[in-house]
Amino acid sequence: MSDAGVTAAKALVNDTLALLDRLTPEDWAADSACHGWRVHDVVTHMGFFFNFIADPNLVFPDNPSGKSERLNDAAVRERADWTSEQAVEYYRAQSDAGLATLAALQGEDLRDQPLDMLDLGTYRLSQLSDAVAFDHLVHLTSDLLQPFGPVDSAEVSVSAAIDPAIDWMIAGLPQMNGAALYPTLGQPIGLHLTGATDRSFVLDRDTAGTIVTVRETADLPADVATSSATDFLRWGTTRSAWRSAVTISGDRRHLAAVLDAVDVV
Template identity: 75%
Template sequence: MSEHGVRAAQALVDDTLALLAALDDGDWSADSACHGWRVHDVVTHMGFFFNFIADPDLVLPDNPSGTSERLNDAAVRERADWSSADAIAYYREQSTAGLATLSALQGEELRDAPLAMLDLGTYRMSELSNAVAFDHLVHLTCDLMEPFGPVARTEVSVGEAIDPAVDWMMAGLPQMNGAALHPVLSTPLGLRLTGATERTFVIERADDGVAVRETDDLPSDVATSEATDFLRWGTARSAWRSAVTRDGDHAHIAAVLDAIDIV
């Protein structure tokens, strides 16, 4: 289960509402660090994610690509002409409904039910709270707020949210990036995260795919990064080379890290 993810999502919703209350007209129209999206678009996207979670009858935009990123682009376009007041009201309404749904999904009857999420893979229902924590934490700290985004930085519940966000990234990595990782994972790679959380993982081949396990027993090749930096380079928002220390076979580590792009 991920009750920790639910708590993180609630904290990040509170952070987001505080941020929205402080935005002026210039902030809303400014380009975010999320390619092609304004601040306005990032906000409506975060509301749409909650809308998707809370409303099983939601009519989704046309999405011939079948990919989650193009679905999100289409949803943003549908809401592009909304006023900032409408965007805030939408986010407030959908986050309230979405948080209630995330709590319900932790219950025994639903928590382990599978949910297919287009090209992202299949997850347990209870893991949706981790997905929200990841999505919000990345958009707030990497796309909206300075130094990467255009909005003056305010408080963000990084300590509460970082572990659920990392849990989502590690659950998603084999499903989202397995095809690209399998050919270059000639030997296992260790990933050590530091700073906001201290965790270690091994990424390795498993049958025809890739597996990730959390362990203190790391192989000879290890990539070490601040956990908050991993939010950026693990989603291909920045280059890993400026944020990662490599121990072992540098070429092997580079090939593996080049193949990581988590959504």
């Protein structure tokens, strides 16, 4: 289960609501650091994610690409002409319903049920709370708030959210990036995250098929990439270059090929 993800989602919703209460008209119209989206668009996107979770009858925008990011773009376009008051009302209503749903999805009868999420892969319903923690934490810290975004800095519950966010990224890596990662993994590599949390993982591939595996362990191989956990949120989503944030130990060429293939959504 991911009860920690539910706790993180609740904390990040409170952070977001506090932020929305102080946004100026200029803030709402400003370009965020999420390419092509204004602050307004990021807020409606976060509301839409909760809407997707809470409403099984939600009608999705047309999305012939079958890609999750294009679906998000389409949902943002549908809400682009809303007033800021409408955007806030939507976020408040959907986050309230979404948090209740996330808590319910931790129940024994639902938590392990599979959910197909387009090109992102298939996950347990209980993992949606980790997905929300990841989505909110990245959008708040990397897209909306300074120093990367346009809005004055504010308190964000990083300590509560960092581990669920990383859990989502690690669960997503083999599914979202497996096809690109598999050819590069000539041998296992280690990923050591520090700072807001301290966790270590090994990325490897099976010998019989084309499956990339990620397991958490302190027993790391010779090739290791070390990064702060908060930097991983940025370079692991290609918002910044890993070369400016990662310390390499071992075969740099091998590690570079693997890290170049990481792009978590």
